[in-house]
Structure formats: structure tokens, C-alpha cells
Amino acid sequence: MRLNSPPQKINTLIFLFASFSLILHLIGLNNYGIHRDEFLHIALGNHLNFGYAEVPPFIAMVARFSVDVFGDSAFAVRLIPAICAALTVLTAGFIVKEIGGKGFAVTLCCMAIVLSPGFLATGYLLQPVVFDQFWWTLSYYLLIKYIRTRRNGYLLWLGPVIGLGLLTKYAILFIIIAIISGILLTRERRLLLKKQLYIAAVFAFLIFLPNLIWQYLHHWPVLTHMKELTDTQLNNNTLSGFIKGQLMSNGTGLLIWLPGLLLIFFHKNLLPYRWVGFSFLILMGLLIYFKGKPYYAFGVYPALFALSAYGIESVTRRIPAAIKYTMIFLLMLPNLLLVPQAIPVLPINLAVDYFKAIQLDKLFYWEDGKRHQTSQDYADMIGWEEMTALTAEAYAKIPKNLLKETTIFAENYGEAGAVDHLGKKYQLPAVVSLSSSFTLWAPERIPYQCIIYIDDKGQVEKTRRAYAKAELIGIVNNKLSREYGTKVWLLTGAKTDINPGYISVLKAKRQ
Template identity: 35%
Template sequence: MQAKHLKWLILSLALLKIAFHLYFYDMLEPHRDELLYFSLGTHPASGYASVPPMVGILAFLLTKTIGFSIFAIKILPAILGGVMVWLTASTSKALGGGWFAQVLAALGIFVAPIFIRPFYLYQPVGFDIFFWTLIFYLTIRYLNTRRHSYLLFLGLASGLAILNKHLVVLQLGALIVAFLLSSERKVLTQKYFWYALLICFVIALPNIIWQLNHGFSSIRHFNALNKYQLVYLSRVNFLKEQLLMPGIFLLLTCAGLAALLFFQKLRAYRLLGVTALLVIGILLVAKGKGYYTAGLFPLLTAAGAVWWESFLKQWYYRLALAGVLVGLSVFLIPIGLPIDSPKNLVAHFRKFTEKYGMDGMLRHEDGKIHSLPQDYADMIGWEELAKITDAAYKQVPDKNNVLIYCENYGQASAVNILGKKYGLPEPVSFSDNYYYWAPREIPATTDTFIYINDELGEDINKLFTDIRLIGTISDPLAREHGTMVYLCQKPKASFSQFWKERVAGLESPF
């Protein structure tokens, strides 16, 4: 295939990837995390409680340029998915792959299960996959050319990656160790390597300062995550997920890891295989979540494509491989992308689990099997919550003396973002970054409380004389099904004093 034809083919696949994700952009409501990240965008800062600043800053820029809408939420992840098609094909080319390897790698990014949902949801995960792949690509380009500029670009990419998700520090640390263990260790003594470290540090510095000023909330967040989630994860399941996440494209990812370590054609890039092993091994020991390794998969896909290209010489074998990979991945698309209505998705997952017995995708954090995957259940009910909250707000005579409280960040973000079209004020909460935004004192005249939770707290029940249930999230498919909105009025004692005492007794959730 001629170079110009290959270029247009890869570009077409990239554009098709973008169009594919955007076609289904409004099948469900925004995800609770997407609403949180756009709430962060209403308070641009150099750091947040559970994530670095990039996701909030980008949300701020999006709302200031194209406004808020579901399309505004989905546009950037979709574009990033298209960029990943091109970047992974380019990585395969940099590894010595020809036209078939590049197309195969691009197809992997297009349809492999691990690359569907990250480029549909506005979350740091998709950006993390991009930055990991960019760092590997720049490393390969440096190994190929020995140009010092690639080291400087690595410093720039690494600094930006840290501003997106701190998990990338694991990749960078493993990459440095892999260099030390290889014959390429001399690069670590070059001044351009230290310049790269300096660039990385300067870019990440605002977040480092924020972390210092907020007691390293990211470390406390990780400790809480380890205490309440990671400690219960299985190392066996972690290894299983490394095989399940790419679906049938495990034929490429497994081949890619082996090729980076043992394939003679890729011997110059063995340190990348060592890096991948180190990342997987550390996360295995630490009981990390399976998807934490997602940033490795584009590299492994690209390397695997190079190996298969070398192994399959005849065009019909190559066509058969591509057909099998794409054909067996297409029917898994509904797992990563809501391509139908919630009702039809329920029917699809019911038939799927009955036929294949794979109900793990329907298991939520509560350990129970539900009708939809948790991510999908987290994309239902928010519009209803905003409408019910608005109904409560309209019943308040004096809007200056009301406080809206939400128990978790999903509820708070739905009211904050979706409630803007109703003119709702920003709610308060003590969940995630809302803890830092919550007022420590409220005006003495505050006498009305809109309370959103799955039950009425005993302290609230005792404080107010007039408590009315305004509405409940009624959709049984919503993860927030049963969440209630109460309108609380006529406090028996000073509500502002109660609030002051309540806040004083709180500890940071992270």
C-alpha cells in the first residue's frame, strides 16, 4: 500500500472513531463523574481532592467556549479517541511496522473493549491512556533517532500527564528503572534528561504546591481507596482482567508483550517490555484495579501488530485475522458504549449473560448483580433529581434563606450542573471536592433546608418542624434509585448554629 493511501486510511479510521462515539453521545444522561468534573470546572484551581487539575481546567474552557451540554461533555473524549487511532498506528510504524501492522493497531484502538468507554466518558482515564501512549511513542522516537529534542518533549508530556492523573508516575518510575537495567542507562546521565526532569517538575509544580497546602489529599485519597476498595480486590481477578479488557485483541496485546521481550526485530525496545512487566507486577502486588494498566495496551497492541505482520505473510491470512478481531469485538461494543435505550440495553445484557454466563460486568460496588453495568446506572436519574430539586426550590418564598444539601458528589454535581437551567444555586456537600467548597458558616437568617439523601437523617428530623418529601428518583435502573428530596422548614433551633457545629465536627473525607 502506498504511503499516501495508508495515511488517508488511518486518518479515515480516526475520523470514523470520533463520529462513532459522537453518534451515541446522548443515549443516556451524563455520568456522575462527568458531572463532578464539570463542577470542578466551575471552580478552576491547581488541584482537587481526588484528581489533579487538568480535567477541571478543560471543563472550564469547554463551558466558556461551547457552553454546557451533553455534547460538550462528549466532544473532547471522542476527539481524543480519534487521536489515539493515529498515535497508536504511528507507534506501530515507529516500531518498524508496515502498512498491515499500522492498520491492525488502528483497528484495535477502534473496537477493542478497553478502548471504547474511556473515549466516551469525560474522565481522566482516556487522557491517561493518551499520555502513557505519547510517552512511549516519544521514547521510541528517541531510541530510533537519538535526538535530544525527544527527551525535552518527554519532559513536557510527563508534566502534563501528572496534571491529569498521578498514576502516570508509576509509568515514569518503571521506565526509568527499565533504562537503568538496560544498555541505554547512559541516557540518564545526559544533561537533556535532567532538563526534561526540570520541565516536568515546573509543569507539575502548581499541583505539587496545591497538594502541600491541602495535606497531600491525593495520598489520603489513595489510602482511603486502598482501605475501602483495593484491599478487597483479588490478584487473580486482576490478572484475568488483563486478558479480558482487550477482548479478542488479547491476541495482539499478549503477542506484543512477548515480542517486546523476546522478538529479535524489537530487541531495541526491550526496555519497554520490561517497563510493562514492572507496571503490571507492581499493580499486582499492590492490588490495583485492573484498568490501571490501560495505558500499556496501545503500546502492546502496536507491538503485537508488528509481530503478527511478520508472522503472516499472505494477504488472505492477514485479512482473516483482521476480520476475526473486528468481528468478535463488534458484539461487545454495548458493554463499553450505550448504543440503545436503557430498556433495550437491559434486554441485551440479560440475553448476553444468559448465553455466556458473564454477569460480572453487571456487578456493582455493592457486590450485587444489577440490570445494567454500574457506569450505565450512573448515567440515569440525574435529570429527574434536578427537576425534583427545582420543585422544592420553587416552594421556598425567600430564596436568600435556603441551603441545598446533597449527601454525595453525584447528587451535588447533578444539582450544580443540570440545575443551572432552573436557576438553582450551587448545593453544598462534604463529598469529594465539595468538602473544600462547603461554607463553614451560613447566615443566621437561613431557615430552609433542601435535603437530598437516600434517607432522612435523625438530626435533621429533630431540627425541623415542617419536613415534606417532595419527590424520589423513580427510575429503577438508576443507581440513585430511591434518592429523596426533602423540603425542611421552621427550624426548632438556630439552623446556622447547628450547621457551624456540624462542620466543626467534620474531618476531611480524604
């Protein structure tokens, strides 16, 4: 494509890259099974409300819509996230076009996002992060569009975008703070005097208000969740780990955004967008201070790639197009080797061999701080069918006259969500759990004559003493599963009512 490509060809190129992103994600949608967090979000969708302990309600609405319209397979629940990932590529491409970028800049930007290991890995799972990235990118686009056109309508559109972003993931507050701070540091600070911006803020607040009221009425469970998250995960995050995550998450895209960040501050054509560079640096500082996970920052990269690609195109205008496009291909080639690590395109055993062959396995550290054979995301997609089948086996052993006096209890939300979702074909009853948002709809009392206990941490010992018989039905044996070693117990012959202890824990969890 010629550097001075007409707008229609630029549009076509952008749509082609967005389509490429969608196709890549579609390849891996139905492999390995549903992810632990996806089971949780499906469960949230089955209990629609204005809020939950872990997340705002947007992901639950998407999950409910996906299951109702497309079905309950992994492919069905992941289709909308894959489309959203493609929309992020599309929006980034239009940022490039808006600031004057041509075919080379569009190609450089979109290829960097499409083949980024980080964006590949987060772009297909039914999780808030893919939607969060889209709202961030769209916010940057609207602000850049306003700066280019001075049309106030683009500021007003920030209202629904930020509002939906707040209903998706509270982390958008970080980028709001970072963007406002970045704008204050540049000559674009006069933008903050526009009344349309404050109208948009009110609109965003009104969209977010139902969730805010829900959190208040339920004694702010998100704060309890954040404390648990900090104690169990975020405290393990280190400065070096966060920085390494930023440098590695986009693969060779590092060679685009890092020099591009310098161009944002020093290239005269990028002067009106210097606030983007400041917002990136401020965001990094905020996330480091709050010990955020590396992927929390992913939403800022599409805009950074867009400006970087434009800056690189500007300083390489004299280089022949053929050489430049060849350089893009060579630059992105290593990222192709990382595709099996980001998207489950290979059978899991073959993937493990592949990771070992190219020494990717040395990078697979999970939240437990230990190194494993595969990524934690892949491990979270494996073993659920085996666990559900064991649960069904236990349920089949219970006399029919005791089925209504039986409870299936799971220790964590992944187990509860998986057996809830996959257990439909076995006609299993709803699972009870005191993990995460499952406490919100847990019954006040449970039938206790028989308990099917899904135990991954040995907590069953506190309950089995109340029963005459504790039968181990089976153990999850897939070593690649994060649930490896989880046991399914059948407890029968109740000697005492376990509800007092259950009610005490439930009450504590809801406070």
C-alpha cells in the first residue's frame, strides 16, 4: 500500500486487521474448556443484579446474553469478547487515521496489537478485562477526536463510555486519574474547562449510580474483595515483576511503543497528544504504588501504539515502503511463535511440549509464586469435566429419598461455577459455596443429611466429623489442571446439624 493512501483504503485496511484479530481468536475459542473466571461470570449472569463482590454488573449481563442467545459452550460465551477485542483493534486504527497516519502507521499499530501476546491472551475470555481495554481505547479516541475537531459532541460521548467502563471494571478510575493529570500537564488543560466534559461526568455517574447504591446497601463487598485480593495476590506483586510484565506483555511490540513514547514527548507533530504520554507514565506510577497486576495497564497500549506508529511513520518517510513493510514482518515474526502460549490453538499436551522446546515454560509462574508447565490461564480451563463427573458419580450413590436432603458444597468459585454449569447434563442441583459472590445467593440454611463436598484445601476435615461415613469418590488427576488433587467426598449419616457452623461462616462472609 502506498504511504499516501486514500481514506477509503485506510478504512479497508483497518477493518482487515480487525477481522484478522477476530479470526485469530475464533480459532481458539472452543479449546480446553471454560475458564475458572468464566464459570464465575456465567454464575453471575444466572443471578443478575446491580452489583457483585468482585466486579460491577456488566460482565454478568454479557454472560447472560451470550448463554441465552448463543448457547452455553466455550465458543458461545467467548464470542462477544472476541468481537470486542476486534473493536479495540478497529478503534486504535482509527486513532492512527485521525491524527494523520497512513497505511504504514496503520499496519504497524494494528499488527502490534493483533499479535501482542497480552492482547491475544486477554482478547477471547469472558472476563471484564477485554471490555475494559475497549472502553479505555475508545476514551482516548474520543478525546483525540475532540482535539482534532473541537466538536463538543465527542466530549459528551465520554459519558456513556466512562459509565459503561465503571460498570465493567473499577480499574477505569486509574486511567481517568491518569488522563486528567496528563492533560493538566500540557497546554490541552483548557479542555478541562469545557462544560460538556462535566455533563459527560454527570451522565457517567448516573450510569454507575445503581452499582454504587448496591455496594452501599450490601456494606461495600468490593472493599472486602479488594482486601482479600491484596492479602492473597497483590502483596506478592513486585516492582520488578510489574516492569517485566510491561516490557514482555506485548512481545516485540516493545520496539514500537518504547521509542514511540519518546516521540510523543519530542516530535513536533505529536505535541497536541503529549498528554497521552504523561497519562501512560502516571498510570504506571499508580499501578506500581497500588501493586497492580501487569495486565491492569493493558488498556493504555492501543492508544500508545497508535501514536507511536504515527511518530515512527513520520520519522521514516524517506525509507522505501518495501523496506519498511519488510521490517514490520520481521519485527512481528517472533510474536507468531508466542501465539500458542496466548491462544489455545494446540492440544494441551502438544502445547506443553512446544513451550518446553522454545523454553517458554521457564516463564510460567502462577499466583502461588511457583513455576509450572503451562500458563495459569490454560490450567484454569482444564479438569472441570472430570470434577463434575465425579460429583455426578457421588450424587448417583445417594438414595432417592435423601436427594432433597443433599447439598453439593464447593470450596471455591471455580468449582462451584463449573459444577453448576456443567452439571446440567447430570441434572445436579445448584451448588452451594461460600466463596466470592456465591455467598450473595447462598441459602440461609442447607440440607445436610448428605453432603457432596468438593475439597481442594483439606477443609472437609472440619465437616466430616459430623458424619458417620466419609467416602472419597475420586480425585482430579490431570496434573496440568490448577485443580489437580482436588477431592470429591460423599458424606452420609449425619450425626449432627452442621447449619450453625455454616450460618456463622455465611454471616461473616456477608459482612
